[in-house]
Amino acid sequence: MPSSSTVRKGLGLIRHPYFLNALVRHRVAAASEHTEAIRFCAANTLIDAGANKGQFSLAFRKLRPRARIIAFEPLPEAADNYDRLFRRDDEATLNRVALAAREGSAEFHVADRADSSSLLKPGQGQARAFGVRPARTMQVSARRLDDCLDLRGLAQPVLLKVDVQGGELGVFEGCASLELVDFIYVELSYVELYDGQPLFPEVCVYLQRRGFAVRGLYNQVSTTEFGPTQIDVLFKRVNPVGSTLDQP
Structure with a gap:
């Protein structure tokens, strides 16, 4: 049985013609879980x-x-595949x-x-x-x-x-x-x-x-x-540009 997240992603693709067109024409499923x-x-x-x-x-x-x-x-x-998908995107x-x-x-x-x-x-x-x-x-x-x-x-x-x-x-x-x-x-x-x-x-x-x-x-x-195996993490810059902490 598909997971709930997979079902939600599928519904998201179906509801958006922009995503559905990419799926049908280019077989690329938009990563709608990241919206x-x-x-x-x-x-x-x-x-x-x-x-x-x-x-x-x-x-x-x-x-x-x-x-x-x-x-x-x-x-x-x-x-x-990426090139075909975005060929007309300047x-x-x-x-x-x-x-x-x-x-x-x-x-x-x-x-x-x-x-x-x-x-x-x-x-x-x-x-x-x-x-x-x-x-x-x-x-x-x-x-x-x-x-x-x-x-x-x-x-x-x-x-x-x-x-x-x-x-x-x-x-x-x-x-x-x-x-x-x-x-x-x-x-x-x-x-x-x-x-x-x-x-x-x-x-x-x-x-x-x-x-x-x-x-x-x-x-x-x-x-x-x-x-728990993987996760997507969002980081935000908190130190101003030029701070000494900017160096690795």
Whole structure:
């Protein structure tokens, strides 16, 4: 039987012609479960790290029709789908790279469920929690966010959404100008699903040191194996730009 959250998401897609059209024409289900967080941030720029097929960008565009979207997705099949979905959107830009702490070629682990692919290898926790396992590896281009984008030129508020399956700290460490971001919305895990991934407490401490505080918790996922397993966390900048606490 589908979970209550799945049923609510399905109803949300059916009720909105904009979402339904994307689902029928492009087979992309908008991430409507994130609309509350998107609405709260009221961002004029979205940096979508781990954009996949465009699920989050699609929900964001519905609520912020004139905002700029800058997306990053290294998996070719997903990036192709994103490109088709936003081809006529002049304010949406797709970068076919993985965001990381260092620039260069990187090994990318493609999972048997593509949206669980990562720069980190899916571990036993991922298999036990969700039945997801590694399928193959490929080489992708890895870039630092600072080298891809000048955050000083972006319209504020800026929302950095991060869904990179364990590679969160790499995204943040590749952004020395993180103090120019107003909100960070990131999927975090309580248990290790990928080999060597940072967990919820470690990422929270890291972002606190860089001037952010938890502003909201959304969409907690529980599994039979682990109980509470993942959650989406919204951080808001609390230290003024230029504070000494802005340095990692």
